[in-house]
Amino acid sequence: MANRKKGRSPQKPPALSRQELVTRLREAEETIQAIRSGAVDAIVVNGPAGEKVFTLQGADHTYRVFVERMNEGAAVLSSDHTVLHCNRRFAGFLGVPLQSVIGSSLQDLVWPDDKPRLDALLRSASRKNCRGEIRLQSRKVVPFPVHFSLSPLRLDGTRAICLIASDLSEAKRAEREVRASSEQLRKLAARLVSVREEERTRITREIHDELGQSLTAVKMDLAWLAGRLPRRNTQMHDRIRSTLELADSINQAVRRISTDLRPGILDLGLAAAVEWQVQEFQARTGIQCKLQLLTQEQFAPDISTALFRILQETLTNVARHAQATRVEVVKQKERDQLVLRISDNGRGFDPEDPSISKSLGLLGMRERAAILGGRVDIASAPGKGTTVTAWIPLLSPEETGTIQESATMP
Secondary structure: OHHHHHOOOOOOOOOOOHHHHHHHHHHHHHHHHHHHHOOOOEEEEEEOOEEEEEEOOOOOHHHHHHHHHOOOEEEEEOOOOEEEEEOHHHHHHHOOOHHHHOOOEHHHHEOHHHHHHHHHHHHHHOOOOEEEEEEEOOOOOOOEEEEEEEEEEEEOOEEEEEEEEEEOHHHHHHHHHHHHHHHHHHHHHHHHHHHHHHHHHHHHHHHHHHHHHHHHHHHHHHHHHHHHOOOOOHHHHHHHHHHHHHHHHHHHHHHHHHHHHOOHHHHHOHHHHHHHHHHHHHHHHOOEEEEEEOOOOOOOHHHHHHHHHHHHHHHHHHHHHHOOOEEEEEEEEEOOEEEEEEEEOOOOOOOOOHHHHOOHHHHHHHHHHHHOOOEEEEEEOOOOOEEEEEEEEOOOHHHHOOOOOOEEEO
16 A cells, blocks of 8 residues: 555646636736836745745836946936936035935036036937036035036936946046146256256356367467477477467367357357358258248247257258258247247158157157247158257247348358
8 A cells, every 4th residue: 555655646736727827827917017117016926935025126126226336426317407316426426415416407516617518518418429527516615527428318208318427536636646747857857958058058168268278378388489499490390380280179179069068159049059050060961951040039048049959959860860962941930939940851751660759869859849838840751851840939029029030041
């Protein structure tokens, strides 16, 4: 009997009638519809372990939790830009409770100066995705920078806008620190350039005064000795003559070194210094030069020195690398800027070539201009020559003079 009971197969549940099946199907369809519409908060499900109750809290519960956990601020705006919903992160940007944000107009939450920019963003957001930086009004009084990403949205057939706000305060703080550091480095570079020019001037004067005077005294003493030696002592006269020639050679080297350190003609103004440098370059290299001085005003010493050094470096590069036969130098004023343009018909180069763009000479020219708030542009291409243009802003007409002349050197 026990064996018979053991081997007995489990009984099948009684078959449901057609009417019961239709009723259960209708109930399931109604439940699914209620879940989809968010009309029910919980549902009882029969399972192997018995009945279980699942709390739904609306069909979008998972997405609400996700939005609340986001590190970005999020909000949904109505067509008139009222905040219909936002997460706590967005309210935290404003430093106010969540309840005081919902129902507010987004226009009332941004920094007053940024309202025109917000208007433009919202107009675009009604048609397409758009982005922009906006400052929010925070309880900290200072504006709170954020990056808005806006997208058009439809809610139950009504137009709305989805907004994601990213915190830019740390990025802006880092940007300010980098800018302050760059400004300090630029001031340091300006000071180093100024000290170097002052040192060059001092060394130039010492070389000219000390060595120049000493060499002159040596020549005078040699001439005195030659005048007192008997004419028949030809060997001594020849030695004195060769020594005088050596003194002349040393004197020329002293003048050349002094001029290379800082040409004294700079004291006469930038126009005179540019004209002298171009003439000296043409005589030394044989490259035909055309000079146009469309202004001969007097400028501040730092401006004159910077442009003169840029000219020197450019002409040095032309002599070394360009293989040019013609150079044109133009100095002029354009509105409130002083412009120096040096063009050659040489072989040119690719300005994007890292080995060239990081050249210390080019970096030095750019830094000299940047110290004065200006810039240096280089236009070139292989086989098409090179043009270097330096722009230096002028502070005021009173500082730059009023004389306008032009000169051309063939």
